[in-house]
Amino acid sequence: MAVKNGETNGLSERAYTFIIQTGADIPTKHSTSKWSDGTMILTINPGSKTAESKPLKVHKNFPxxxxxxxxxxxWLPPNIGVPKLIKVDLESNKFELIKDALYVREITILYNRDPYRFPIKNFVYPHNPIRGNPTVAEMGCPPHFLVREGAGTLKHHETEDFIIKAREEDLEIIHSMVQWNDIEENPTDLLxxxxVGIxxxxxxxxxxxxxxxxxDAFNELRSAGLKEIRANVLDNLMNKILLRYKEERxxxxxxxxxxxxxxxxExxxxxxxxxxxxxxxxIFRQDEEFGRQMxxxxNAMYIKKVTALDARWSGGTVPEHSLEGKSLSEVIAEGHLxxxxxxxxIGVGHGGSLSKKLTGTKQIWYVVLADCLLYVRNDGKLVPVQIRLENRNDGEAPTWWGPPSPDISDLNRPVHLGWLYAKMWFRSADVNVYSLCTHFARAHAVNEVFAMACYRNLPNAHPIFRMLQPHIQGIIPVNVQxxxxxxxxxxxxxxxxxxxxxNLSHLFNNYYKKFNYEDLILPLDVEKRGVGDIPEYLYRDDTLSHWxxxxxxxxxxxHLSYLSDEDVVLDTEMQNAVxxxxxxxxRGFEDxxxxxxxxxxxxxxxxxxxAMVVNISVFHTAVNFQTFTSYAYPPNVPTCMAIPPPSQETEITxxxxxxxxxxxxxTFIAMNVSYNLGQFSPVERFYLGHPAENRLGMLGENMAVSPEQEACIRRMEDRMRVFQAEVxxxxxxxxxxxxxxxxxxxPLTTQT
Incomplete structure (x- = not known):
């Protein structure tokens, strides 16, 4: 039958079914409360001169x-047609004094039996109906959402003014809420x-x-640890007053x-x-275990091939037996050093300023420069062959330490204990650089730059924002904390x-003086460090597989969104983010x-x-989630050393x-912090999910919702399953x- 006068098959109105998904946490939480602080108001194609619907009020209690x-x-008039854009608003009850925001995950509209998906993943706060829709954000929420349907689009591909204006309004709102820190308020020469400026x-x-x-989970872990620490401090203080204090070693x-x-x-x-x-x-005393941990x-990304020994090594001698009868020049030529x-x-002073508060005794915690040479033996094992220690803060000369002869089998002999002690000093330097440089400076602060640039420059409608959203969420709040x-x-x-x-600021500055974008390109980083052939370098193997x-x-x-290189150039939103x-x-970094x-x-x-996604998810995972295993046992990795490093003549006992x-x-503080940092979040998403544990995969969190995009995700998950089987x-x-x-x-993002 022919369609006339805007009627469709004789119907003057068409059915639109809204599936409104809300709730911020995974199922099986102990609380199942409902949001009932007002009314949701939905508008299809807002701003369109021909296809805008009336405001649709939803009087429901939302999870x-x-x-x-x-x-x-x-039921809506037929002129509305295909839902391309929706406006989502909340109106509070007229006399509601205490109200809360609602987390809206996604809204799907069924029209003409086809689904139109509008991913949101955001909070909205109910406005007062007497005052009308606010023009500024309340309770840290956008005043409303303007959401593009489906895969998202590049701005220069849009042709309808009402969609372009909605996109610009959405970006302007978020941009105003996410501001960089003001460097003029706290000027510094340190990099x-x-x-975020909050x-x-x-x-x-x-x-x-x-x-x-x-x-909730983080605070429970943190409060338990703080309670124990406070108890220790109070107990130490009381014992000092009563003259009963004894340092517990x-x-x-x-x-x-x-x-x-x-x-x-406990x-x-x-x-x-x-x-x-x-x-x-x-097994931590074994040289093979030391090499495995490198x-x-x-902190497995510091090792690099030696092509020539620099001046720092000029004062020491590598024991002949440690190189299996080869000379240093031979080992270097083979590519095995x-x-x-x-x-x-360098330049970072000793610590321990709070040691008396915690232990009852004032201590100096020594910061010592440490270097290590390692050799790949004929059996493929990487082992340390020389350690250089330098207490430059106190003007001491470098000391040199090497593995004892295999003829000396008694591990309690001073020569064995001296080698063990040198390894401990090196690992103490390792954990300090790891904690502040590798973990926070690289795996947190760098990721916050990516997140800030994306939130400020890519609107919800941008397909790349929708792809990145599962990865950038969580970074900013954990860094603020x-x-x-x-x-x-x-x-x-x-x-x-x-x-x-x-001396955090100085240490960060030292790290960032050497930091470069190319460090994030993992295949290039492996090539530059010359470590492509080290056997059993599993950090390298697994990060490259992920890459x-x-x-x-x-x-x-x-390639789904950018049909040519010209599209990349014309995408002003992405260019602005970069x-x-x-x-x-x-700011202030060279080039x-x-x-x-x-x-x-x-x-x-x-x-x-x-580089962004891998650093946010894979790199952070590699450096964060085995912290407790490596650092909770101090003889393996001492977080601080309480007496000066030995001279060359010191007999080590x-x-x-x-x-x-x-x-x-x-020791307890180090254990507690490393344990807390190594915990997965209850709402964590993973590349391969465990539905039975509610550890859902990327499809459980993604804002990329078109069939073509989801097909890309599924292909990626298939490749991950092959990789998982290999592991x-x-x-x-x-x-x-x-x-x-x-x-x-x-996990997909940086949350701890």
Whole structure:
């Protein structure tokens, strides 16, 4: 039958079914409360002169704590047609004084039996109906949402004015709520990337805060640890007053193991994590284990090939027996000599300013420069062959340490204990650089620059924002909390257990003087460090596997939206994001730390986005989620050293080693912090999800919702499953598994 006068098959109105998905947390939360603080108001195609619907009021109670959905139907005139844009607003009850925002995940409209999906993933706050819709954000929420349907679009591909204006309004609202820190208020010559200009977590916009389940879990862990620390401090203070104080030191390495088990029972820590740590404790003295941790530990990206020894090595001699009868020149020519240097510690003073408050005794925690040469033996094992220590802060000359002859089998001989002690000093430098440079400076602060640039320049309607949203969420709030507690120079929790904790700014500055965009391009980084052939370098293998899989996925997503390189050039929103990251994120860095100020090809855009996603998810996972296993047992990695480093003539005894290692109070703090940081969030999403555990994968969180985009995600997940099987096979029978980068263990974003 012919269609006349706007009628469709004789119908004067058409049915529109709205499926409204709300709720910020995963199912099975103990609370199932409903949001009932007002009315949701929906408008289809707002601003269109011919296809705008009337405001549709939804008087329902919406799931708020747990994820759920509400379905409602409306009859609308046929001129509305296909829903291309919706406006989502909340109106509070007229006399409601106490109200809350509502997290809206997605709205799907069924029209003509076809689904039209509008991903949102944001909070909206109900406005007062007497005052009308506010023009400024309330309670850290946008006043309303204007959401484009489907895959998202590039701005220059849009042809309808009402959609372009809505896109610009959406971006302007978010841009006004996400501002960079004002560098003029706190001028400094020390390098540090830009960050959000909000100092307190509670003052962040709601969409930049954690979901409640994550925050609740973090606070529970944190409060339990703080309660124990406060009890220790008060007990020490009382005993000092009563003249009964006695510093609690460990009597043996086994005593550390017993203490770890005791605290795990008291604190309810995971026995599986404790077991892995105790496995390390059994073998940490072995040179092969030392080498394994250089390749597979949390700080595995510092090792590089030696092509020529620089001046720092001129004062020492590598023991002949450690190179299996070869000369240094032969080993270098073979490409089997490597080194690790921690020059980031140059100029960083000793710590321990808060040691008396915690332990009852004033201590100096020594910051010592440390370098290590490592050799790949004929059996493929990487082992240390020389360690250089320099207490430059106190003007001491370097000392040189090497492995004892295999003829000396007694591990309690001074020569063995001296080598063990040197390795401990090196690992102490390692954990200080790891904690502040690798973990926070690289895996947190750099990621915040990416998140800030995306939120400020890419509207909800942008397809790349929708692809990136699962990755950039969580970064800003965890960094705000860290700047408030962990790395705040005024109340710096890091200084409670790290030797370098009193001098954060200088350490960050040293790191960022060398930091460059190319560090994030992992295949290039492996090539530059010359480490492509080291056997059993599992960090390298697994990060490159992730890189290849994610790069292919990103390339597919880029090619869906950008039909040519010209589209990349014409995408002013993406170009603004790239430029904002350099101009505001790397202000003061030489040449913007090498980051591009513009991108002109799909290939380079794919590289840039891959570097972003991999650093946010994969790199952070590699350095964060095995912290407890490596660092919770102080003889393996001492976070601070309480007596000066030895001279070359010092006779090393077990008594000397135990006096240098952290006491009980400091040991507990290091254990507690590393345990808290290594926990997955209750709302964490992973590359490969576990539906039975509510650890859902990318499709559970993504804003890329078109069938073509979801097909890209599924292909990526298929590749991840193949990779997962390879990791599982490789780990069979291993004493210590390396599965931190298994796709089912790799979260999508930086949340801890």
């Amino acid at each position: 708020s704590m747990t994820e759920g959905a509400v379905t409602v139907d409306f 540090f990337p830009g960050f 100092l307190e977590y509670d003052k962040l916009p709601r969409f930049l805060q954690f979901r409640e389940a994550k925050l 460990f009597e043996s390495f086994e005593h550390y193991e017993m203490f770890l088990k005791l605290k795990s029972d 604190m309810g820590w995971s026995k599986e994590m404790i077991e892995e740590t105790l496995k390390v404790a059994k 390749l597979c530990g949390p 490597f080194e690790v240097n921690f020059d980031e510690l 860290a700047r408030g507690v962990l790395i705040n120079p005024g109340r710096n929790a890091i200084s409670l257990f790290l030797s370098a904790g009193d 290849n899989i994610i790069s292919k996925y990103v390339s597919e997503m880029v 430029k904002d990251a350099v101009d505001m994120g790397y 913007g730390a090498g980051f591009p100020r513009a991108i002109s090809t799909r290939e380079k855009l794919t590289e840039y986005l891959t 077990m008594k000397l080693i135990l006096e240098c290692l952290p006491v009980m109070e400091i 599982d096979t490789r780990n069979e029978g291993r004493y210590l598994k390396y599965d931190v980068l298994s796709p089912r263990n790799t």
